[in-house]
Amino acid sequence: MYDIILKNVTKKFGNLTAVDDISFTIPKSSVTVLLGPSGCGKTTLMRMIAGLDTPTSGQIFFDDVEATRVPTKRRNIGMVFQYPVIYRGTSVRRNLELPLLSEKLSKAEITKRVDEVAELLGLTDVLSRRVEELDNGTRQKIAVGREVARQPKIILFDEPITNIDITAKLELKRSLKELFSRLQQTIIYVTHDQTEAMTLADQIALMKDGLIIQCDSPKKIYESPKTEFAGWFLGTPGMNFVPQEFLTVQDSSITSPLFSQKIELGAKSKIVKTLGVRAEAISVSAQEVKGTVNATVLRKSIGVGGQFLLDLAYGPLLVKARVPHALGRSIGEKVWTTIESQSITFFDEAGSAI
């Protein structure tokens, strides 16, 4: 399988720089998710790896072989798109074996590959069915299976779940997760959905404005964002930010209306411009406790698994906190909160974590 190495890859469309001088290695035999908001350059980057677009400048290598200008069909890659590509009027088996027929494989080998991939994706029972009888989640599995059966070195997925019916989404996600754990291929997966990214990725390459701003495991990128953008983009809701106007720096320590303690940061305290705190890092109590600060509950709403999400006001400073259902149900307008110092992230002027 191939490592994919990008060297100073740039793609411009007129005045717009879609991909901005990216140098990056996508490691072989792992799942790399390109995650970011629309317009961040993730699809353009994938299209250049596929050979569907050519970089304006820079080079792309598959291991040590340059692929920058190699045509798509000679790159030994598979591709799965947003809308399932299927051949209507034929069976699922026929759909899976069609690309193999032109590859000079023995009949036995073709049957073996089709049976294996059907097994992997849970399609064995529908192999003789006609594709138009199946829901679009199953059709997408067929499109995935066809690419896997060809055994390319790299498989690219462009938002394969986005347009699938909500009822079939989960099964497709489960199936892809299972598939990815068994495949040896280098997998690149493009999405704007953080849940999908965190569920499927070995590493997430978070993109913004044509740049990869952080590439880490889902756990690392959630727990240790390197920028304010990463803290905001990962998580629902994203990280809370406390801007400079609510921070007081004195003798290398920082205070804020959000917590009662003084946080010692040494010389670094001078460059702190923003604090980041996740909603679940704020401990909330319905009664006054020593060492806590007082906040007003502006709004309550319900989140995942019945937890309450609180909009809290510390004077003019607004943040979101997450509390268990029973506590959320019982609290009134006033609450008392604390935050452990180690769950606070500090950012500098440029929005980079210190």
Place this chain on the structure above:
Amino acid sequence: MSSIALEVRNLKKSYDGKAILDNLSFIAKVNDFSVICGKPGSGKSVLVRTIMGLESVDSGEIIFRGKNVTGDDAGSRNIGYIPQSFALYPHFSVRKNIEYPLDLIKASVAEKNDAVTRVSDLLNIGDLLSKKPNELSGGQKQRVAIARGLSKATDVYVLDDPLVGLDFKLRERLIDDLRRSQEELKVAFIYITSDPTEALSLAKSVFILAEGKIVQQGSLEDVYDNPTTQSSMSTLGFPEANFISGSISDSIFQSDIFKVKVDVSLSQKNVSAGIRPEGLLLGEHPDAINVKASLVLMENLGSEFAVYLRVGGTQLITVVSRSDEETLKILDSKTFTVSLKPDAISIFDANSGSMIGKGLSNV
């Protein structure tokens, strides 16, 4: 003034003999964020069209501000409308786009200026007013479209699934904008959606729409905690609640995968036990119903994992916090125990969908 913004009484509408709205009634109050939440096919779009006056009704009454407007045309109802699709006029500036609904009702220049100031402050788009739509980002366009919907000064606004199809980060921001807008304007927002997460994050009052009827209405917290129908429990909650079919005899609910003592004395063949994801706990717990499970998929939601499990032939879902490392370790085993809290179980009549009782204890 009455505190009722909109009352809908016994609304009926059929197409080709099929009832789409079936004796539907509800009351939406002034200064409230009312969310009508129904699954696809429950009758949402027909309901919106009848409220707006774009569709006639077979019978029933639509009463705005105490006045029956059932047969009146759309223009006379004085409702603000924020539609599902956000098409802005590309050749108009942002200001002209926002003013457009006011031009239709021939508002004065002073009224238009007031409206533009009010909504552009509310949605923080004051510096965009002279720009054209193609100079705006996706998020800015959505804000302008919401501002346009709010520009007509009235006391009732209908929001027809306005966030559908937007990416989730944009939705997160617009949800805050919409809640703040309703609070500052102190008007009635009537918001229609099929997305439970929108209902849970926006609603003060919630109305559950199922098969053309409002099957339950109340404050968000009350409907969440005390669903009176299976539709309420399954529609309002994320991830969606688990339902296990079974039967009751001698006050015991029995299914393929567990049994529990219930407060229902009548024997019934066809019932369904509902339990929310948070009613399931990984690992063994005393006094709970302990069953063997295997892992299907962990969905990483950020601060939590949605954990899909298989128990016998049934798939169940629970939620585990990222920080709860001890519980997450349980999932490393091939099979493990999951417990169902008896008091978190609601029993529904599978035919009528009505709640008929609760779980009491392990047997």
